[in-house]
Amino acid sequence: MQKQETLTKNQKIILDLIEKSDQPLKAYSILFDVKKKGINAPLQVYRALNKLVKIGKIHKIESRNAFIACKNSKCQIANATIFSICESCEDVTEIHDHKLSEHLRDFKDNKGMKYNKYNLEFFGLCKKCV
């Protein structure tokens, strides 16, 4: 379990912003939005983002270079993420599917590799965009 009480000022500001959005935000768009709060440089944003990713409060959508809040209040799935991404409207949803997660968690390759993390992104068209 992560300790959420230790978030610093910058981390809180940036997490707040990301949590208010239900869609992924890009680093420089975050930077633009938090300038009024005294965060002036990309590095300040990236440092906070990296920390928030590390503790599982947010996830990075790798194919989009964007960051979305983790809706799972327990924040235990920083290392096991599944997303669906609409290639038309770019809507992103985190998927929680017990059975699929189980399969992924239990997956063993034939090279004896020890996994501690996975990220899965599904692409397609959402209901609205079909």
Added chain:
Amino acid sequence: MQKQETLTKNQKIILDLIEKSDQPLKAYSILFDVKKKGINAPLQVYRALNKLVKIGKIHKIESRNAFIACKNSKCQIANATIFSICESCEDVTEIHDHKLSEHLRDFKDNKGMKYNKYNLEFFGLCKKCV
């Protein structure tokens, strides 16, 4: 099935280079290597890369911004990729696991989304690095 006979000069040069490497190559490292062959600008590389990804000859490792050749001669899996990535030595291997692929192919979320593609990346430590 894709038509491989239609690759253009630039596409061939860049595919050759990527196929000679068993590990992912980055766009600007590719650019550096193909300058002697008359490819001078990033855009020429990215255009070839995008095409090669589209037809399934190579895959992009999203978490690494790098490109690796598809070893599957049939090239039918441009839209269904699974990789294992060692976080220590950065070795990347494409995984072909029938059962897992089946699960992913058959996965349906509860939002009625129609998927046409997925990308899964496993992270951990390979045998050598454990």
Added chain:
DNA sequence: TTAAATATGTTATATTATTACATAGCGTTA
């Protein structure tokens, strides 16, 4: 044989992310 589609070459620029360095705060422990 013209039109449409695809690819090329080039310059410039946009976007994403890190290096390097100086400083500040905080908890431990001696």
Added chain:
DNA sequence: TAACGCTATGTAATAATATAACATATTTAA
């Protein structure tokens, strides 16, 4: 409390990744 280790901060500069815009050429198909 003083000294240390650790983490975070602020700032400037720059590296790394990727695309826009434009002119031209080549290929494909009607």
